[in-house]
């Protein structure tokens with residue numbers, strides 16, 4: 578497969594400071610703007626509800 582899926586490792590939590598949104602409020606991986614959020618250890622994790630890509634904000 579030569580499509581550019583798997584551009585991002587969905588098992589990893591990206592750091593928003595190192596990887597800001599290409600388009601603010603949208604997932605870098607799939608472009609959707611639908612997220613669920615969790616808070617743990619003082620960190621805010623934003624997970625895309627479409628592809629599951631995670632970023633700590």
Ligand SMILES: [Zn+2]
Pocket residue numbers: 604605606607608609625626627628629630
């Ligand atoms: Zn996504």
